[in-house]
Amino acid sequence: MSIEQIDKIIDKYVNEKGVLIQLLLDIQGQLNWIPKEAIMRIHERLKIPVSEIYRVASFYTALSLKPRGRHLVRVCAGTACYVRGGPRVLDSVERTLMIKPGETTNDKIFSLATVNCLGCCALGPVVEIDGQYHGKLSPSNIGQLLSKYAQSETKECV
Amino acid sequence: MRLNSPADLEELRKKIIAKVDPQKPAVTLCISTGCEALGAKDVLKAFKEEFKKQGLEGKIDIKETGCLGFCERGPRVVVYPEDIAYFKVQASDVPEIVSKTLLNKEIVERLLYVDPNTGEKAKRLIDVPFYKYQYRLLMDNNAKIDPKKIEDYIALDGYKALSKTLFQLTPDQVMEEVKKSQLRGRGGGGFPTFQKWDSTRKTDETPKYVIVNCDEGDPGAFMNRALMEGNPHSILEGLIIAAYAIGSHEGFIYVRQEYPLAVENMQMAIDQATAYGLLGNNILGSGFDFKVKIHKGAGAFVSGESSALMTAIEGRVGEPRPKYVHTSEKGLWDKPTVLNNVETYANIPLIINKGAEWFTKIGTAGSKGTKIFALAGKVNNTGLVEIAMGMTLRDMIFKIGGGIRNGKKFKAVQAGGPSGGMIPEQYLDTPVDFDELKKLGAIMGSGGLIVMDEDTCMVDMARYFVNFLCDESCGKCVPCREGLKQARKILTDIVSGKGKEGDIEKLRQIAETSNASALCALGQTAANPMLTTLRYFPDEYEAHIKEKRCPALSCKPLINFYIDPAKCNACTLCARNCPVQAIDGAVGKIHIIDQSKCTKCGTCFDTCRFKAVTKISGEPVPPPIPEEQRLKKPVKKAT
Numbered sequence: 001m002s003i004e005q006i007d008k009i010i011d012k013y014v015n016e017k018g019v020l021i022q023l024l025l026d027i028q029g030q031l032n033w034i035p036k037e038a039i040m041r042i043h044e045r046l047k048i049p050v051s052e053i054y055r056v057a058s059f060y061t062a063l064s065l066k067p068r069g070r071h072l073v074r075v076c077a078g079t080a081c082y083v084r085g086g087p088r089v090l091d092s093v094e095r096t097l098m099i100k101p102g103e104t105t106n107d108k109i110f111s112l113a114t115v116n117c118l119g120c121c122a123l124g125p126v127v128e129i130d131g132q133y134h135g136k137l138s139p140s141n142i143g144q145l146l147s148k149y150a151q152s153e154t155k156e157c158v
Numbered sequence: 159m160r161l162n163s164p165a166d167l168e169e170l171r172k173k174i175i176a177k178v179d180p181q182k183p184a185v186t187l188c189i190s191t192g193c194e195a196l197g198a199k200d201v202l203k204a205f206k207e208e209f210k211k212q213g214l215e216g217k218i219d220i221k222e223t224g225c226l227g228f229c230e231r232g233p234r235v236v237v238y239p240e241d242i243a244y245f246k247v248q249a250s251d252v253p254e255i256v257s258k259t260l261l262n263k264e265i266v267e268r269l270l271y272v273d274p275n276t277g278e279k280a281k282r283l284i285d286v287p288f289y290k291y292q293y294r295l296l297m298d299n300n301a302k303i304d305p306k307k308i309e310d311y312i313a314l315d316g317y318k319a320l321s322k323t324l325f326q327l328t329p330d331q332v333m334e335e336v337k338k339s340q341l342r343g344r345g346g347g348g349f350p351t352f353q354k355w356d357s358t359r360k361t362d363e364t365p366k367y368v369i370v371n372c373d374e375g376d377p378g379a380f381m382n383r384a385l386m387e388g389n390p391h392s393i394l395e396g397l398i399i400a401a402y403a404i405g406s407h408e409g410f411i412y413v414r415q416e417y418p419l420a421v422e423n424m425q426m427a428i429d430q431a432t433a434y435g436l437l438g439n440n441i442l443g444s445g446f447d448f449k450v451k452i453h454k455g456a457g458a459f460v461s462g463e464s465s466a467l468m469t470a471i472e473g474r475v476g477e478p479r480p481k482y483v484h485t486s487e488k489g490l491w492d493k494p495t496v497l498n499n500v501e502t503y504a505n506i507p508l509i510i511n512k513g514a515e516w517f518t519k520i521g522t523a524g525s526k527g528t529k530i531f532a533l534a535g536k537v538n539n540t541g542l543v544e545i546a547m548g549m550t551l552r553d554m555i556f557k558i559g560g561g562i563r564n565g566k567k568f569k570a571v572q573a574g575g576p577s578g579g580m581i582p583e584q585y586l587d588t589p590v591d592f593d594e595l596k597k598l599g600a601i602m603g604s605g606g607l608i609v610m611d612e613d614t615c616m617v618d619m620a621r622y623f624v625n626f627l628c629d630e631s632c633g634k635c636v637p638c639r640e641g642l643k644q645a646r647k648i649l650t651d652i653v654s655g656k657g658k659e660g661d662i663e664k665l666r667q668i669a670e671t672s673n674a675s676a677l678c679a680l681g682q683t684a685a686n687p688m689l690t691t692l693r694y695f696p697d698e699y700e701a702h703i704k705e706k707r708c709p710a711l712s713c714k715p716l717i718n719f720y721i722d723p724a725k726c727n728a729c730t731l732c733a734r735n736c737p738v739q740a741i742d743g744a745v746g747k748i749h750i751i752d753q754s755k756c757t758k759c760g761t762c763f764d765t766c767r768f769k770a771v772t773k774i775s776g777e778p779v780p781p782p783i784p785e786e787q788r789l790k791k792p793v794k795k796a797t
Contacts, residue, residue, distance in 0.1 A: 017472075017473070017491075018453075018471055018472045018473035019473055020473035020474070021453075021454070021455075021456050021470060021473050022453065022454060022473075024456070025415060025454055025456055052474070055475055056456075056473070056474065056475055059458065059475045059476070059632075060455075060456030060457050060458050060476075061456070061457035061458065062415050062416075062455075062456040062457035063456055063457075077377070077626075078377030078378055079377045079378040079534075079535075079572065079575070079606070079608045079622070079623075080377070080378045080532075080534035080535050080540075080606075080608055082377075082622055083535045083536060083608060083610055083614050083619075084535065084536070088759060088760060091757075091759055092737075092759070095737060095759075115416060115457075116375060116377050116457075116459060116626070116630070117374075117375070117376070117377035117378065117379075117380075117416070118191075118416055119191065119374065119379075119380035119383040119416065119417060120191055120192055120195060120229070120380065121377075121378050121379070121380055121532055121534040121540070121606075122192055122228075122229035122230050122380075122532075122533075122534055122540035122541045122542075123192055123195055123196070123229055123230070123540075124534065124535075124540075126195070131418065132195075133191060133192075133194065133195035134195060135192075135195045135196065138764070139759060139760075139761060139764075140735065140761060140764070140765075
C-alpha cells in the first residue's frame, strides 16, 4: 500500500459529486481495508472532513477499518439460510477458525464476517469466500472447504 | 453503429433475427450466481472443450443466459430446438449430452426432472411442475437472452417500447397508460407508480432524477438480482421511458455491492445501449437526452429506504429523513426524484408495448400484473416464482414449491422480510396480493417467502428479525434504536429460558410505540414479525416463558441431546464426529453424552443412522444407564 496507489484511485473521482462511498469501496476492493493514510489522503485531496469519511467508513458493513486476512469468509445470515441451518454452519466456521465474526485469524489467512443476504437463498445455507459462492453446506463439510483455501496462496494479504 | 431513427432500430432487429436459424441445435445454460455456485462455469467449459474435440464448433450454438429461477436444481441446461431441459448437470455429463442429445436426438433420462410426488419425468421446462403453474411475464426472457449481448434483447422486441414512446407518444400519453395499468410499486409498500411519477412530473423544479432501487436488502429475496443479472436491458428501457414521461435527463441505478455480477451486466448493458444511441444524447434521433450511472451500495439494510438510498447516492451515511416533504418533490440533492424498484421498471416496456388494457387483465382487482416471489426455506422446490397476482399461498407452496421438505409439517410462511409477518396454516388459501397480505399483518414487500416447518421456532424467528433490524437500525430515531434493543433483550431472554411474566406485554408496548413514532417505514414495521408471531403462535411464547420449553426443539439453551440406549447400536459414528469429544462409547458399548461438555451443535443428531439421538426440551435429561448395562453384542463398525 502506498500513497501513489491511493492517489491513483482518488484520481478517478475528482470533480464529481457524491463519490465518497464509491471511492471507499474501490479502496476496500484493492487494499482489502481502509487504512488511516487513505482517509487522510482523501481528506487532503477532496476536502471532505475526516469525521465524515470516518463516519461513512464505519457505517457500512462492506468497509473495514481493520486489516483483513487473505481470504474473507462471509457466512450468510439471511432468513432463508437461517431456517436451513445457517447458524450451525456459522458455529462450525467459528470453531474451525477459532475466531468470531469481525475477527481475523492470527496467521492473517482468514477474516470472518456475516452478511445479511447473498441473494442465493435457494441454495442455503451459503458461505461466500473471496467472491466464490458455496451452497447447500452443512456443519460437517466446513473443515474441508476451509482447508482448500488455507493452502491457496492466490489472493495476497495486504 | 449508432441508430438514428426508429427505422434504423427495426432494420437492425430484422438483421439480427435473419441471422438466427431456429432449427440450428443450441445449448443454453444459466451462468448467474446460483448456478455458478453449483459449477455452471465448469459445465460451460466442458461444452466448449467437447465441441472442439468433436469438431462441432460453429455447428452448435452455446448461449450463457441469466437465472431461470429453479436454482435448487442447478446447473440447468436446455437443448434446442427440441427444448429438452436437464437439471443438476455436471461437467462429467457433458460428453453424453453432446453425443446423445445433440448429435443423435436421444434423451439422457437421468438428467431429466423427476417429480418426487408422482415419479413422472418432465422433458421440457414447461412440463416441470415448478414452471407449469407460473405466469412468467418478466422472467421468461431470462432463458432466451445472453445478458451480455444487447442484440439478444433487441431480437425479442427490445427497445420497441422506447422507440414507440419517443416517437408516437407524448409524456402525457405515457402517464395515461401507466395510470390505466394500475401498476403498483414492487419494492415494498405497493404504492401506485402513476402517483409517484405524477407528483415529480408536476413540480417545476429541475433537474429531475430517476432512480432504480436494486438494494434488495430484504434477506430471503433475490428477484431483483436475477432480473438485473439476466435481463438488464428491460430495466434500462423501463427507466428511460420513465425519465421521458416525467422530464428527467439523468438517472442512477443503485445496486448493492453483494451483487457483483448484477453490477457487471448492468454496466455492460449501459455501455452497449449507449453505443447504439439508445442511451445518451439524442436517443434514436428523437432529441431526448438521458444518461445513467451505477452507484454501488456498501452494505446497509436501511439504504433500501428511498430517502436513505438518496443520501447514499450523495455519498453520505444512508439515513432516512422525515417524509412530510416527499422525495418525489425533494429527493436526490433536494431535487424531485422518482425512485422505483427493479421489477417495477421491468414492467413498463410490457405495458407500453401491449397496452394497459392487456396488463389489467392479469391479477386481482387491486393488484394488477404478476409478481416474482423468492420461495425459500423448508420447501422442496426453492427458487424464483413468478405468478399472476391472486394465486393462493397454498398453491405457491404446494403446487409450485412441491410441499415441505423431508415430509415435515408446514408451520408458517414468512412474507415480506423483516417488515413482514408470519402467516400460519389457516390462512394459506389467501390469494396473494398487496391488500390481502396486509390484512394478515404481513406485507408483500419485495416478495420474499420463507417457508417454515415444525422444526422452526417462532419465538426465535421473531428474535432473529428483531436482532437483524437492531443491527441495521441507522440509529437516527429513538424508538427504533432503543426500542428494538430492549425488544431484542427480552426476546433473547425468552429463547434462553430466562423469560419472565410480563415480557409479552412489554413487547407489545414496544411494538406499538415504534409503530406510532419511528421516522421511517423500517422502524414503523419493525414490530410486524413480533406482532404476528404473538398473534398466531401465543402458545410457543407461553411454553418458552412458563415451561422453559421450546416446542420446535430448536432453541439451544432450552434443549439437550440424549442418546436413547434402546436404540443405540454402539457404532461410534456420532462419537467420532463429535467436535468436542462429548460422547463416551466404543464399538459394542452404548454411547452416552457428557452434558457438561456438549455444545449442542447437533452433529450427533445429524449423523446417527438409527435415530437414537433425540432432542429433549422442558424436562430433565434421564440419568446415564449404569456402566454394566452399557455392553452390547458387538455390531459391525459403521464406516
